[in-house]
Amino acid sequence: MVQRIRSALGGGFEALGLRDDAAVLAVPGTASPLVASVDSVVEGVHFDLALSSVTDVGWKALMSALSDLAAMGASPLGALVALCVPDLVVGADTAVGVMEGVAEAAAAAGCPVAGGDVSESDALVVSVTVLGTVASGAPVARSGASAGDVLFVTGACGGSAAGLRQLRSGPGVGVVENVRRHRRPVARLAEGRLAQAQGAHAMIDVSDGLALDLHRLADASGIGFALDAVPVAEGASLEEALGGGEDYELLMAVGAEGAEALASAFEVAGLAAPLRIGVAGATAATRTLEGRPLGRLGWQHGGDHPTG
Amino acid sequence: MVQRIRSALGGGFEALGLRDDAAVLAVPGTASPLVASVDSVVEGVHFDLALSSVTDVGWKALMSALSDLAAMGASPLGALVALCVPDLVVGADTAVGVMEGVAEAAAAAGCPVAGGDVSESDALVVSVTVLGTVASGAPVARSGASAGDVLFVTGACGGSAAGLRQLRSGPGVGVVENVRRHRRPVARLAEGRLAQAQGAHAMIDVSDGLALDLHRLADASGIGFALDAVPVAEGASLEEALGGGEDYELLMAVGAEGAEALASAFEVAGLAAPLRIGVAGATAATRTLEGRPLGRLGWQHGGDHPTG
Numbered sequence: 001m002v003q004r005i006r007s008a009l010g011g012g013f014e015a016l017g018l019r020d021d022a023a024v025l026a027v028p029g030t031a032s033p034l035v036a037s038v039d040s041v042v043e044g045v046h047f048d049l050a051l052s053s054v055t056d057v058g059w060k061a062l063m064s065a066l067s068d069l070a071a072m073g074a075s076p077l078g079a080l081v082a083l084c085v086p087d088l089v090v091g092a093d094t095a096v097g098v099m100e101g102v103a104e105a106a107a108a109a110g111c112p113v114a115g116g117d118v119s120e121s122d123a124l125v126v127s128v129t130v131l132g133t134v135a136s137g138a139p140v141a142r143s144g145a146s147a148g149d150v151l152f153v154t155g156a157c158g159g160s161a162a163g164l165r166q167l168r169s170g171p172g173v174g175v176v177e178n179v180r181r182h183r184r185p186v187a188r189l190a191e192g193r194l195a196q197a198q199g200a201h202a203m204i205d206v207s208d209g210l211a212l213d214l215h216r217l218a219d220a221s222g223i224g225f226a227l228d229a230v231p232v233a234e235g236a237s238l239e240e241a242l243g244g245g246e247d248y249e250l251l252m253a254v255g256a257e258g259a260e261a262l263a264s265a266f267e268v269a270g271l272a273a274p275l276r277i278g279v280a281g282a283t284a285a286t287r288t289l290e291g292r293p294l295g296r297l298g299w300q301h302g303g304d305h306p307t308g
Numbered sequence: 309m310v311q312r313i314r315s316a317l318g319g320g321f322e323a324l325g326l327r328d329d330a331a332v333l334a335v336p337g338t339a340s341p342l343v344a345s346v347d348s349v350v351e352g353v354h355f356d357l358a359l360s361s362v363t364d365v366g367w368k369a370l371m372s373a374l375s376d377l378a379a380m381g382a383s384p385l386g387a388l389v390a391l392c393v394p395d396l397v398v399g400a401d402t403a404v405g406v407m408e409g410v411a412e413a414a415a416a417a418g419c420p421v422a423g424g425d426v427s428e429s430d431a432l433v434v435s436v437t438v439l440g441t442v443a444s445g446a447p448v449a450r451s452g453a454s455a456g457d458v459l460f461v462t463g464a465c466g467g468s469a470a471g472l473r474q475l476r477s478g479p480g481v482g483v484v485e486n487v488r489r490h491r492r493p494v495a496r497l498a499e500g501r502l503a504q505a506q507g508a509h510a511m512i513d514v515s516d517g518l519a520l521d522l523h524r525l526a527d528a529s530g531i532g533f534a535l536d537a538v539p540v541a542e543g544a545s546l547e548e549a550l551g552g553g554e555d556y557e558l559l560m561a562v563g564a565e566g567a568e569a570l571a572s573a574f575e576v577a578g579l580a581a582p583l584r585i586g587v588a589g590a591t592a593a594t595r596t597l598e599g600r601p602l603g604r605l606g607w608q609h610g611g612d613h614p615t616g
Contacts, residue, residue, distance in 0.1 A: 004404045023423030025386045027441060030338045036422060038388040038437055042429040078333045080346040082390070082435040096312045114344060115331030121350040123430040127390040129346055129437040133335060 021068035021205060022132075024139050034077075035132045035139050037068035043124040051167045054094050056183040057126060058101025064207065065128040066109050066187035067248040071205040072139035073196020074132035075189065076111035081128050084121030091124075098126055109189060134196055145202035145221035145253030147282035152252045152262070152274035154191045157210045158236030161244025166235075175235030185248045191271055195252050198262045202253040209243040209298020214251055215287065221253070224286040227278035227294065242289075243297030253280055329376035329513060330440075332447050342385075343440045343447050345376035351432040359475040362402050364491040365434060366409025372515065373436040374417050374495035375556040379513040380447035381504020382440035383497065384419035389436050392429030399432075406434055417497060442504055453510035453529035453561030455590035460560045460570070460582035462499045465518045466544030469552025474543075483543030493556045499579055503560050506570045510561040517551040517606020522559055523595065529561070532594040535586035535602065550597075551605030561588055 022037035041047055041061045049057070062079060069076055081102055085091030095118060106113050111130065159175075163182030166174035188205070195203060204217045210230065218225055232241040252274065254262050263273055281287075287294050330345035349355055349369045357365070370387060377384055389410055393399035403426060414421050419438065467483075471490030474482035496513070503511060512525045518538065526533055540549040560582065562570050567584070574581055589595075595602050 004400065023386070023388065025420075025422050025439065027335070027338065027342070027385060029340060030335065032337060034335075034342070034385070034439065036386070036388055036437075036439065038390045038423060038425050038435070040390040040392055040425055040427045040429075040433075040435065042392055042427050044430070045428045077335060077342070078331070078344070080331065080344055080437055082346045082348040082437075084348055084350055084431075084433055092312065112333075114333050115346060117346050117348055117435075119348045119350050119433075120353045121348075121429075121431050121433055122352075123392075125348075125392055125427075125429055125433055125435075127346070127348065127425075127433075127435040129344075129388055129390075131333065131342065131344065131439070 021071040022074070032133050032136070033139065035069055035072050035074040035134065036129065037065055038127060038129040039065045039068065040125055040127040051164070052183050054097035055101035055104070058098035059105040059184050061126040061128045062102045062105040062111070063109070063185050063187045064248065065130040066111060066189060067205040067207065069130055069132040070187045070189045070192035071203045071250055073192045073200070073203065074134050074139055075193055076109060077131045077133060078112045078114035079106060079128055079130045080114060081116040081126065083116065083118045084123065084125040085118065086122060086124060088118070088120050094124060109187060137196065140196050140200050140203045142202055142204050142217050142220035145217060145223050145280050147223055147280055148256050149201055149253040149280040150256055150259040150276060151225060151227070151278045151280060152254060153206070153210065153231060153249050153277055154188050154274055155249045155272065156231040156233040156241070157206055157247045157249060158241030158244050159233030160185060160246040161240035162233060162236035178233060178235050182246065185246060187248055188250045190269065191250055191266070194265050194269055194271065195250065195262065198265050199258055200252045200254050200262070204251050206247045206249045206251055207245055209245040210251065211242040211294055212296050212298025215296045217251060217253065218284065218287060222284050224281035224283045225278055226281055227289040229277055230289065231275045231277070239297070245299045329379040330382070340441050340444070341447065343377055343380050343382040343442065344437065345373055346435060346437040347373045347376065348433055348435040359472070360491050362405035363409035363412070366406035367413040367492050369434040369436050370410045370413040370419070371417070371493050371495045372556065373438040374419060374497060375513040375515065377438050377440040378495045378497045378500035379511045379558055381500045381508070381511065382442050382447055383501055384417060385439045385441060386420045386422035387414060387436055387438045388422060389424040389434065391424065391426045392431065392433040393426065394430060394432060396426070396428050402432060417495060445504065448504050448508050448511045450510055450512050450525045450528035453525060453531050453588050455531060455588055456564050457509055457561040457588040458564055458567040458584060459533060459586045459588060460562060461514070461518065461539060461557050461585050462496045462582055463557045463580065464539040464541040464549070465514055465555045465557055466549030466552045467541030468493060468554040469548035470541060470544035486541060486543050490554065493554060495556055496558045498577065499574070500558055502573050502577055502579065503558065503570065506573050507566055508560045508562050508570070512559050514555040514557045514559055515553055517553040518559070519550040519602055520604050520606025520608070523604045525559060525561065526592065526595060530592050532589035532591045533586055534589055535597040537585055538597065539583045539585070547605070553607045
């Protein structure tokens with residue numbers, strides 16, 4: 001479907017969640033382009049109000065949108081929030097709760113909420129548009145990786161999926177930190193900015209699963225990859241780390257000569273060291289974990305079906 | 309509810325469909341601010357697929373968002389579209405149809421669609437974010453009108469409401485042009501730009517009804533008004549012109565000394581002459597049409613109730 005929509009829109013529609021995490025718009029009279037992204041979360045599809053509060057939903061809606069800016073190396077200018085609630089009178093508490101969560105995340109990320117819109121709808125839908133810029137140079141695309149690049153991830157994966165599993169299993173099960181990762185993820189804005197400033201070749205955020213998002217980066221760049229390690233969050237399984245999604249860690253391809261400098265820059269900035277997971281290869285068809293083919297594990301959108 | 313949401317968000321949330329048509333964001337390193345607005349349209353609330361095609365829905369969703377830019381005097385840089393469709397497989401034709409309408413409106417308005425997102429949801433929801441800038445000077449707010457200003461509207465009102473009434477009455481009834489106005493409204497971008505360049509004091513677009521939107525401009529500016537004429541679209545009633553909404557004409561307050569120059573500038577640009585409807589008054593409580601108090605006729609959002 002996404003291909004049909006792109007074809008309906010002609011060449012103008014460059015960023016429907018596939019090509020890059022965010023759209024890049026030139027602004028007349030300025031050198032630095034605008035980076036913009038929109039994401040919707042829908043009750044029953046993206047969240048379950050039995051497992052997360054409406055405030056958590058608002059937090060996560062803004063952070064997942066900001067994660068797209070992080071993956072371009074952009075800093076947020078502001079956000080706009082379009083809220084659909086089932087009933088404007090009965091749903092007032094819901095709307096206010098969601099916006100409180102948005103406000104908490106906005107304060108944490110330094111992203112003012114500049115505008116919004118509230119409508120009635122059958123389902124609770126939160127659509128967040130975020131706008132940002134890069135300080136200098138170009139935003140980082142998915143497509144810039146080349147053979148020999150070192151692949152890093154900013155943190156262990158699978159925590160969010162493990163947290164969701166724990167919530168479904170009932171109270172007291174598993175690692176508390178993973179429940180927080182599921183309900184209150186944090187966009188890696190500082191890490192993304194630093195990687196952009198250090199000349200990272202390509203980035204993507206881990207929203208649908210480390211394996212699937214790495215395949216997408218590899219597709220866009222025309223490369224293969226050989227992973228030798230996958231950092232798994234405590235309490236999570238390898239499958240959750242590869243296919244769980246919603247970790248919002250950043251996956252980075254960095255030139256081999258710049259890998260050391262990136263790690264140093266992270267250390268100087270007080271950020272956790274990026275975790276080396278493997279290297280990019282020249283043969284696009286060769287994509288492995290510890291020597292074995294790695295499938296496209298993860299959450300597929302838009303009528304695509306998992307092939308992994 | 310909107311007040312509670314604004315209070316949850318503190319001072320940062322300046323443009324929740326009330327204060328101005330669009331948010332204004334400063335961009336570091338540039339003099340000209342970014343103008344941004346988001347609008348959602350929801351099946352069963354804002355449109356009826358028995359009366360409009362999905363392509364019409366897409367057209368109108370983009371144009372109504374662009375109308376918010378027009379009301380600030382801004383030119384569009386681009387749009388992002390978040391689409392929620394009831395089923396990603398069955399709904400694929402719907403999604404493509406909506407995006408074709410968006411693409412047609414985007415081409416007509418010169419606003420590239422730069423990004424988007426497609427999700428599943430119980431209801432069809434189209435959320436459009438538009439971004440724009442003004443060539444020089446500041447965007448036009450709702451709040452700048454003062455006593456003695458001349459009030460103009462860019463065209464006759466009520467056509468969209470009359471068109472909706474005609475569609476509900478069945479085929480062959482009424483003025484065909486009004487059906488087009490209902491299904492395929494046009495944002496007054498050129499008119500808004502010109503009014504901004506000519507120093508219009510305040511603007512708002514007629515989205516919820518000429519009377520209600522004029523009251524909003526008057527509230528924001530702390531003025532009253534005396535209308536001596538309301539231009540009614542052919543086939544529409546006076547009530548439809550005052551309270552029908554969705555005309556997307558611009559309502560402008562212009563200094564008395566600049567009114568002549570505005571009309572000339574419109575003529576030179578080949579635009580239809582702005583229609584003088586009255587003047588702004590110093591007493592905020594005095595708001596009249598032909599000497600009689602004019603109520604807040606129009607479509608009220610967010611749990612407010614009509615008082616007119």
